[in-house]
Amino acid sequence: GAGVSQSPSNKVTEKGKDVELRCDPISGHTALYWYRQSLGQGLEFLIYFQGNSAPDKSGLPSDRFSAERTGGSVSTLTIQRTQQEDSAVYLCASSLVGAGEQFFGPGTRLTVL
Amino acid sequence: AQSVTQPDIHITVSEGASLELRCNYSYGATPYLFWYVQSPGQGLQLLLKYFSGDTLVQGIKGFEAEFKRSQSSFNLRKPSVHWSDAAEYFCAVLRGAGNMLTFGGGTRLMVKP
Numbered sequence: 001g002a003g004v005s006q007s008p009s010n011k012v013t014e015k016g017k018d019v020e021l022r023c024d025p026i027s028g029h030t031a032l033y034w035y036r037q038s039l040g041q042g043l044e045f046l047i048y049f050q051g052n053s054a055p056d057k058s059g060l061p062s063d064r065f066s067a068e069r070t071g072g073s074v075s076t077l078t079i080q081r082t083q084q085e086d087s088a089v090y091l092c093a094s095s096l097v098g099a100g101e102q103f104f105g106p107g108t109r110l111t112v113l
Numbered sequence: 114a115q116s117v118t119q120p121d122i123h124i125t126v127s128e129g130a131s132l133e134l135r136c137n138y139s140y141g142a143t144p145y146l147f148w149y150v151q152s153p154g155q156g157l158q159l160l161l162k163y164f165s166g167d168t169l170v171q172g173i174k175g176f177e178a179e180f181k182r183s184q185s186s187f188n189l190r191k192p193s194v195h196w197s198d199a200a201e202y203f204c205a206v207l208r209g210a211g212n213m214l215t216f217g218g219g220t221r222l223m224v225k226p
Contacts, residue, residue: 033213043203043216059213091156100145100164100207102214104156
């Protein structure tokens with residue numbers, strides 16, 4: 001079956017522009033996570049969605065970051081007014097509730113010039 | 114706060130030699146522990162996990178890990194390394210009501226012919 005997919009695979013943008021990153025989780029997985037992987041900070045949690053519950057946004061680094069999940073499936077991570085420090089690989093993962101095992105997508109590499 | 118430490122940033126081993134990657138965690142309760150591998154330009158792939166029970170767990174690709182509560186460790190081992198094992202390895206612990214992963218800083222493995 002299909003795994004977690006993310007698009008685009010690479011995104012280059014100019015400082016100050018807005019970007020949208022997309023994640024398609026594994027069908028039937030109700031939990032969805034966004035993580036960020038950067039040289040300076042390693043792998044860090046950003047946001048978590050579970051079904052129709054309010055998302056856990058505790059890992060978002062600033063109010064320029066937001067995410068939504070439509071219909072309990074596809075998720076979009078939006079970064080407004082991008083800064084150079086936002087350059088990183090953004091990873092999406094999904095899991096069955098309570099399973100603990102998260103399946104990761106290939107990531108989106110974001111470069112802010 | 115929960116944390117995961119991987120003391121070795123880089124490790125180089127010869128092909129066919131044995132391997133042990135170290136992982137220490139700081140967590141109050143019985144942790145749910147994972148090892149993931151990331152090949153260049155790829156997402157994270159789960160190697161193995163520990164939830165409870167037998168403290169020696171077997172994973173994919175010939176890897177195993179042993180949970181030692183007294184040492185707060187979950188070291189990854191492989192008896193004979195193959196050149197294709199060259200990658201970055203991440204230890205992680207599940208935390209919070211949302212089951213977010215907290216990752217160690219990673220260990221980059223290089224394999225000499």
